Each structure stands twice: as structure tokens, then as C-alpha cells.
Amino acid sequence: MTKELGDFKSYSVASLTEKTITREELTAAKMQGASSLAGVHAEIVCKCKFSEGPALIRLNLYRRINSENTCPFTIICSHLYEQA
Numbered sequence: 856m857t858k859e860l861g862d863f864k865s866y867s868v869a870s871l872t873e874k875t876i877t878r879e880e881l882t883a884a885k886m887q888g889a890s891s892l893a894g895v896h897a898e899i900v901c902k903c904k905f906s907e908g909p910a911l912i913r914l915n916l917y918r919r920i921n922s923e924n925t926c927p928f929t930i931i932c933s934h935l936y937e938q939a
Contacts, residue, residue, distance in 0.1 A: 861906030869911070873897040894919040 857863075878893040897916040902909065 856905075860908070860910055864904040864906060866901045866903040866912075869900045869902050871897065871899050892917075 873895060874897075875895050876893055881893055895918045897918075899914045899916065901912045901914070903912050
């Protein structure tokens with residue numbers, strides 16, 4: 856990203872959405888074998904400023920229900936960015 860957008864300067868959160876998906880919901884949707892997807896899904900969209908201009912960055916995060924991880928969320932989709 857540094858090649859395309861330059862040095863990172865600052866950011867602000869534009870939006871945050873969070874949804875809990877249970878194993879029961881996955882079963883009802885007939886998503887067989889997808890029980891590992893049960894958990895909290897969050898999407899954060901940030902307005903970022905780089906030396907080459909502004910960009911929007913979207914992070915898709917995931918945390919399993921009853922997770923013992925020391926890190927509360929795992930990034931499941933790397934930053935998808937668009938130049939604003």
C-alpha cells in the first residue's frame with residue numbers, strides 16, 4: 856500500500872457494524888460444515904489520509920463464540936482499499 860498511497864498520516868472511523876451469527880442460524884441456513892463461522896463478525900470502514908491522498912479502508916473482523924484467544928478479533932479479509 857505504501858507504494859500506491861504513500862506514507863500513512865491519520866485515520867477516522869467512518870462506520871462500524873457488528874453481528875453475532877450462531878451455529879443454529881448457520882444450520883437453519885443449511886450452511887453445512889460452516890459451524891466454524893459462528894461468532895461475532897464486525898466490519899470497520901476507516902477514512903485514512905496518506906501522503907498521496909485519501910483512501911477508504913474496510914476491515915472484516917471475526918471472533919469465535921467462546922474463544923479463548925488472547926487476541927479478541929482476527930482479520931478475515933485484508934484491507935480492501937479505494938482511493939476516495
